[in-house]
Amino acid sequence: MEFSKEILKGILETLILYVISQGPKHGYLVARTIGKMTDGKIEIQDGTLYPILHRLEKKGLITGSWVETGQTRKRKEYTLTQQGKEMLKEQAGQWQTLSEILTQVVEEVL
Amino acid sequence: MEFSKEILKGILETLILYVISQGPKHGYLVARTIGKMTDGKIEIQDGTLYPILHRLEKKGLITGSWVETGQTRKRKEYTLTQQGKEMLKEQAGQWQTLSEILTQVVEEVL
DNA sequence: GTATTATGCATTGTATAGCTATGTATAGAA
């Protein structure tokens, strides 16, 4: 993890919703996808990943179903629900505002 | 507070360092300055503000000194230290990266 | 032949950040 521990709080949930919105994924694949799209800057740990997935499922934002692959062990594949889609849009709106604030500071400091 | 509770974790410390870097400020003024620069989107609560200031002082990133104003009650005015300046630059670098990730998602979702 | 890495899910305990509520204190406006 390149980022400081605390900067990511509240960010990861939305990032996970986003990658699942681009197509159903099981947990392990979610983490690897985020790793790739951030050039390894965000490598979600197991102890972070699975609790978040359970949380999102409990909130009704994603639904999980066990899939037999025959090759590896069983995977739990998650899909975004309608509620999840709405939440993602709402969060993206907040990110837009947040991003503007961050950029303003970055431009003056760097 | 317009933002969801968790999205700000790890953001406020840096934002506070930033406004103090633009000129020494006492706590209350720090909060109001951030309120103005974010159009009221970030209104830091007392119970959040003062613990952060104490934390930053303990870390040596800012130094505080009591100032008698004669008008209102005593103010504790904070100034950024050299260490604070370095930390701010480091954090700004992380924000740049973070901002790029947020923007990428925002553009595809909205 | 054995050890390590990658895949894949899960839980327990810990540290920490921001919030609410509360307390102290004064000045000006309604």
Next chain:
DNA sequence: TTCTATACATAGCTATACAATGCATAATAC
């Protein structure tokens, strides 16, 4: 006279991300 703004501070709560640990299998490296 009551409410709002100024100004600082702390105790207790909740939630998030992390490290550590455990289970289980397949492929690759040595």
